[in-house]
Amino acid sequence: MPEIRARPYAYAFEPATTALVVIDMQRDFIERGGFGEALGNEVGRLAAIVPTVRALLEWARARAIRVVHTREGHRKDLADCPPAKRRRGQPRLRIGDAGPMGRILVDGEPGNEIVPELGPPAGETVILKPGKGAFYATALDDILKAQRITHLLLAGVTTEVCVQTTMREANDRGYECLLVEDATESYFPEFKQATLAMVHAQGGIVGWTAPLAAVQASLP
Amino acid sequence: MPEIRARPYAYAFEPATTALVVIDMQRDFIERGGFGEALGNEVGRLAAIVPTVRALLEWARARAIRVVHTREGHRKDLADCPPAKRRRGQPRLRIGDAGPMGRILVDGEPGNEIVPELGPPAGETVILKPGKGAFYATALDDILKAQRITHLLLAGVTTEVCVQTTMREANDRGYECLLVEDATESYFPEFKQATLAMVHAQGGIVGWTAPLAAVQASLP
Numbered sequence: 001m002p003e004i005r006a007r008p009y010a011y012a013f014e015p016a017t018t019a020l021v022v023i024d025m026q027r028d029f030i031e032r033g034g035f036g037e038a039l040g041n042e043v044g045r046l047a048a049i050v051p052t053v054r055a056l057l058e059w060a061r062a063r064a065i066r067v068v069h070t071r072e073g074h075r076k077d078l079a080d081c082p083p084a085k086r087r088r089g090q091p092r093l094r095i096g097d098a099g100p101m102g103r104i105l106v107d108g109e110p111g112n113e114i115v116p117e118l119g120p121p122a123g124e125t126v127i128l129k130p131g132k133g134a135f136y137a138t139a140l141d142d143i144l145k146a147q148r149i150t151h152l153l154l155a156g157v158t159t160e161v162c163v164q165t166t167m168r169e170a171n172d173r174g175y176e177c178l179l180v181e182d183a184t185e186s187y188f189p190e191f192k193q194a195t196l197a198m199v200h201a202q203g204g205i206v207g208w209t210a211p212l213a214a215v216q217a218s219l220p
Numbered sequence: 221m222p223e224i225r226a227r228p229y230a231y232a233f234e235p236a237t238t239a240l241v242v243i244d245m246q247r248d249f250i251e252r253g254g255f256g257e258a259l260g261n262e263v264g265r266l267a268a269i270v271p272t273v274r275a276l277l278e279w280a281r282a283r284a285i286r287v288v289h290t291r292e293g294h295r296k297d298l299a300d301c302p303p304a305k306r307r308r309g310q311p312r313l314r315i316g317d318a319g320p321m322g323r324i325l326v327d328g329e330p331g332n333e334i335v336p337e338l339g340p341p342a343g344e345t346v347i348l349k350p351g352k353g354a355f356y357a358t359a360l361d362d363i364l365k366a367q368r369i370t371h372l373l374l375a376g377v378t379t380e381v382c383v384q385t386t387m388r389e390a391n392d393r394g395y396e397c398l399l400v401e402d403a404t405e406s407y408f409p410e411f412k413q414a415t416l417a418m419v420h421a422q423g424g425i426v427g428w429t430a431p432l433a434a435v436q437a438s439l440p
Contacts, residue, residue, distance in 0.1 A: 008309075039422070082394025084370075089423020090229075131392030150304075160418050161425060165388045172351030172385070174302025188421065194414035198380045201408065202259070203309020205381060 004178060004218040006210035007200040011178050013151040015219065019144060020060040021068045021170075023134065023156030023163045023184075025053060025118050028111035030157070033100045035111060038093055041187040046157050049185045050117050052212055053155050056183045057118060059216055066147060067124040070134045072162060073105050073112045080130040080137065081105075133165040141173055151176045153215065155183035160191040167199065167206055177207035180215060224398060224438040226430035227420040231398045233371040235439065239364060240280040241288045241390075243354065243376030243383045243404075245273060245338050248331035250377065253320045255331060258313055261407040266377050269405045270337050272432055273375050276403045277338060279436055286367060287344040290354045292382060293325050293332045300350040300357065301325075353385040361393055371396045373435065375403035380411040387419065387426055397427035400435060 004011040028035040030046045037043045060067055074081040078096050086095050095104050101111030107128055120126055129138050144152075152175045156163055163184050170177050179199055186192040199206040224231040248255040250266045257263045280287055294301040298316050306315050315324050321331030327348055340346055349358050364372075372395045376383055383404050390397050399419055406412040419426040 041422075084391075084394045084396050088425070091423060132388060133392050136389070136392045161422075165392070168352060168385045168388065169356070171304075172353050172356045174304045176304050191414065191418055191421070194411065194418075198411055198414075201411070202261075202381075203311060205308070 002218040004208070004210050005214045006178060006208040008204050008208070011176070011208040011210065013176070015063050015065050017148055018151040018153065019066040019068055019147070019149045020056065020153045020155065021070065021134070021166070022053060022057065022118065023070050023154065023166055024072050024158075025050070025069070025114055025156050026071050026073075026111070027113050027115055028099070028101055028105065030115055031101075035093065035099055035101070035104050036187070038099065039091065045187060045189070046185050049157075049183060050115060052183045054117055056153075056155055056180055056212055056215065060153070063219055065153075066149065067120070068127060068140070068143070069114055069118070069120050069124060070127045070129050070156070070162075070166070071107075071112055071114065072130075072132070073107045073128050074130055076106055076108065078106075131165070132162045133169045134162070135166065135169040135173065144175070149175075152178070154179045157185055159184045159186040160188070160195045161186075164195050164199075171206050179207065179209045181209050181211045183212055222438040224428070224430050225434045226398060226428040228424050228428070231396070231428040231430065233396070235283050235285050237368055238371040238373065239286040239288055239367070239369045240276065240373045240375070241290065241354070241386070242273060242277065242338065243290050243374065243386055244292050245270070245289070245334055245376050246291050246293075246331070247333050247335055248319070248321055248325065250335055251321075255313065255319055255321070255324050256407070258319065259311065265407060265409070266405050269377075269403060270335060272403045274337055276373075276375055276400055276432055276435065280373070283439055285373075286369065287340070288347060288360070288363070289334055289338070289340050289344060290347045290349050290360075290376070290382075290386070291327075291332055291334065292350075292352070293327045293348050294350055296326055296328065298326075351385070352382045353389045354382070355386065355389040355393065364395070369395075372398070374399045377405055379404045379406040380408070380415040381406075384415050384419075391426050399427065399429045401429050401431045403432055
């Protein structure tokens with residue numbers, strides 16, 4: 001069985017029962033002129049990991065490891081957007097408003113698309129998620145269990161928000177999760193580092209972390 | 221409407237639609253000789269917040285704010301314990317094993333009881349939860365929605381594990397959440413501080429935080 005040199009200890013997995021889950025690599029969070037930048041965030045930090053996420057995807061695709069992408073977005077009528085989410089932070093631009101890349105966080109709008117460098121090609125599953133966690137109000141758990149997936153490799157943005165929330169949900173559901181350290185990023189570098197530390201603390205209470213190079217070395 | 225002076229901005233709530241959720245203040249995590257200490261953690265940090273949590277409970281009880289307690293624990297047959305959870309960290313004592321206060325993290329065992337200083341009295345809801353998040357595989361969301369609860373005050377242990385996971389689940393479900401800063405604690409003080417910062421960052425992306433004194437001052 002392949003093993004990844006990881007923190008806090010080696011992570012063993014079978015490719016046939018492992019999925020790569022790439023969280024929210026969508027234009028509005030990553031590209032200049034999008035929602036993320038409109039909120040005052042430095043999106044360059046997130047854009048910088050696109051090549052690493054792409055290398056991770058290419059590694060997985062070439063080894064027939066299943067790939068799932070997520071997008072945070074809402075139905076056009078916003079029926080799946082809690083009023084509390086729309087109000088929060090009293091932003092200048094709210095979910096559903098017209099933004100620089102179409103309506104903010106709405107399915108089908110240009111800003112809600114995954115960045116073109118990462119695909120996704122036909123055959124890869126895309127989950128539209130209304131929450132930060134990809135398991136809430138989606139079919140993700142059913143889809144993974146139908147494919148007998150037990151192990152998840154996680155990547156994407158932002159580390160302490162949607163990635164961490166999804167990893168914690170997955171861990172509660174019994175998945176063995178590894179977060180790829182250089183294939184995830186936050187607008188706040190100190191939050192990324194704290195999240196990695198929280199994940200592998202206490203014997204891996206949420207799971208494992210390892211850099212892309214260690215993932216690649218486990219199954220050349 | 222009462223308002224709590226909170227970070228990142230004032231938190232308004234109606235007592236009738238607000239619940240206080242106290243996470244996992246159970247003997248095994250908090251008392252000397254329990255599971256937490258057996259794993260090498262310094263439980264004194266957690267025990268130190270018991271009077272603050274008690275003062276928060278007394279404030280809520282006297283104002284007819286509903287109270288929910290959670291306990292992390294499993295059925296006696298461990299049917300609700302994922303194998304991954306039992307294996308994780310290769311511990312000396314596993315969930316279900318005989319520990320210093322009965323079987324580890326099993327419902328009905330002495331170590332799984334809430335510390336006696338906090339009750340709970342008859343009439344307060346206790347949720348047995350198999351995960352870190354209190355919404356996963358429990359009736360918590362149904363119970364809160366049946367009572368028309370929209371706002372949650374959170375307290376308990378540990379901040380970055382069960383409290384944070386539950387708060388993130390609640391936020392995705394549309395609850396307006398405030399974490400009481402001095403009524404939560406972690407075995408790792410730096411993780412507590414990072415979690416508080418992550419919660420109220422970006423305009424309160426997960427919710428609000430405030431000390432007990434600010435909660436009490438909002439509704440004397």
